[in-house]
Amino acid sequence: MSVIVDYLHDAGIDFAATLPDSWIQDLILGLERDPRFIHVPLAKEEEGVGICAGAWMTGRRPVLLLQNSGLLNCCNALTTLSGLYDIPLLLLVSYRGSLEENSFFHVPLGAVTGRVLDSLGIPYELVSTAAELPKRIRDAASFTRISQRPVALLLSKSSLEAE
Amino acid sequence: MKRYECLQNVAKSVGESVVVTNIGGVAVEWQHLHDTESTFYLWHSLGLATSIAFGMALSWPERKHVVFEGDGSLLMNLGGLTTVAEKAPSNLVVLVFDNQAHESPGGYRTATAGTADLEVIARGAGFQNTATVRTLPEFESAFGRAMDRDELSLLVAKVETGTHNVPFPTMDARENKYRFVRWVERTRGVTIFEPPGHVTKMRE
Numbered sequence: 001m002s003v004i005v006d007y008l009h010d011a012g013i014d015f016a017a018t019l020p021d022s023w024i025q026d027l028i029l030g031l032e033r034d035p036r037f038i039h040v041p042l043a044k045e046e047e048g049v050g051i052c053a054g055a056w057m058t059g060r061r062p063v064l065l066l067q068n069s070g071l072l073n074c075c076n077a078l079t080t081l082s083g084l085y086d087i088p089l090l091l092l093v094s095y096r097g098s099l100e101e102n103s104f105f106h107v108p109l110g111a112v113t114g115r116v117l118d119s120l121g122i123p124y125e126l127v128s129t130a131a132e133l134p135k136r137i138r139d140a141a142s143f144t145r146i147s148q149r150p151v152a153l154l155l156s157k158s159s160l161e162a163e
Numbered sequence: 164m165k166r167y168e169c170l171q172n173v174a175k176s177v178g179e180s181v182v183v184t185n186i187g188g189v190a191v192e193w194q195h196l197h198d199t200e201s202t203f204y205l206w207h208s209l210g211l212a213t214s215i216a217f218g219m220a221l222s223w224p225e226r227k228h229v230v231f232e233g234d235g236s237l238l239m240n241l242g243g244l245t246t247v248a249e250k251a252p253s254n255l256v257v258l259v260f261d262n263q264a265h266e267s268p269g270g271y272r273t274a275t276a277g278t279a280d281l282e283v284i285a286r287g288a289g290f291q292n293t294a295t296v297r298t299l300p301e302f303e304s305a306f307g308r309a310m311d312r313d314e315l316s317l318l319v320a321k322v323e324t325g326t327h328n329v330p331f332p333t334m335d336a337r338e339n340k341y342r343f344v345r346w347v348e349r350t351r352g353v354t355i356f357e358p359p360g361h362v363t364k365m366r367e
Contacts, residue, residue: 015218015221015222017218038221038222040218040221040246040250041246041249042246043242043243043245043246044240044242044243046210046211046240047210047211047214047240047242047243047246048214049208049211049214050208050211050212050214050215050217050218051214051215051217051218051221051246052218053211053215053218054183054214054215054216054217054218054219054220054222055218055219055221055222056218056355057203057215057219057340057343057344057347057355058181058218058219058222058223058226058347058351059222059223059347059348059351059353059355060218060222062218076208077208077211080207080208081205081207081208081211081215084206084207084208084336085336085337085339085340086337086340087340145357146357
C-alpha cells in the first residue's frame with residue numbers, strides 16, 4: 001500500500017480523481033482500495049477538473065492525480081473553470097520527460113510542463129525526494145484551500161521510487 | 164417543444180435540488196425563471212456541466228442533483244458519460260436539451276442533427292434509466308419519473324433552437340460560487356471555505 005495515500009489523508013484530502021501513469025499506479029490502487037477516499041477513475045483528465053470542482057463545492061477536499069500529458073489536457077478547464085470561479089484543486093502530477101526519464105516518447109512533456117504551469121498562473125513545486133512528500137503535500141493542500149486556486153506538485157521519479 | 168417550456172415545468176418540481184446549468188441560453192432562461200441559491204451556473208468550460216454535477220452528486224449523496232446539458236456540450240465529453248455510469252450515483256438526473264445545434268455561437272449543426280443518438284450513446288455507456296421525449300406532456304411525465312426514482316437517469320429532450328427573450332443575468336462567476344457554497348455550508352452544516360490563513364497562523 002502506498003504511503004502517499006496516508007500523506008493525502010493527513011493533508012485532509014478525501015476525494016481523488018485519477019488517470020493512470022506507470023509511476024503512480026500503486027498510489028492509484030491504494031486510493032481505490034481505501035474507504036477514506038471517494039475514488040473516481042477518469043476517461044480523460046479534463047473531466048477531472050470539473051468533477052473535483054463539484055466535489056469541493058459540496059464539501060469534499062479533492063486531489064487530481066495524473067501524468068503531465070494529462071495536465072496539458074486540462075489547460076482549458078483550469079483556466080475557464082478553476083480560474084474563472086477561483087476553485088481550489090490539488091494537482092499531483094508525475095513529471096515525465098524530466099532528466100530522470102528513460103522513455104524517449106515522454107521527453108517533449110518535460111520541456112514544456114513548467115512553462116505551461118507558469119502560463120496558466122498555477123503555483124507549483126518540484127518534489128525531488130520521497131522524504132519531502134508529506135510536508136509538500138500538506139503545504140500544497142493547505143495553500144490551494146486558502147488561495148482558492150489550483151496548486152501543482154510535480155512528482156519526480158526519485159520521489160516515487162519507494163512506491 | 165421549446166426549452167423554456169420544459170424549464171417552466173422543471174421549476175415547478177425541482178424544489179431544493181441542486182441545479183447545474185450548462186453555458187448559454189439555458190443559463191439565461193433558468194436565471195430568469197427560477198434563480199435560487201441551489202443553482203450553479205457554468206459560464207465556460209463547455210463539456211463539463213455533467214462532470215461538475217457528478218462530482219457534487221457523489222459528494223452529497225443525500226441530495227438530488229439535476230444538470231441541464233446540451234447536445235454540443237455532451238458530444239465534447241462523451242467519455243465522461245462512461246465515468247458517470249461506472250459510479251452510477253442514484254441522485255443524479257442528466258437532462259439533455261438537444262436542439263441539434265451549437266446555438267449560442269451561431270447555430271451550426273451538431274452530429275445529433277444527423278446520425279448521433281445521445282440516448283443510445285448513454286445506454287451504451289451504462290445508463291439504465293433513459294428516455295427521449297419530443298412533446299411537453301412526454302417531458303413532464305419523464306422528468307417527474309426521473310425525479311421520483313432513486314436511480315441515475317438521462318433524459319434527452321428534443322427542443323427547437325431559440326432562447327426566450329429574457330434579461331441577461333448580472334451575477335458573475337465568483338458571486339455565484341460564494342452564494343452556492345455558502346448555501347451548501349448552511350444546508351449541510353459543513354465548513355467549506357477555510358478561515359483566512361493569517362487567522363489560522365495566529366491560533367497556532
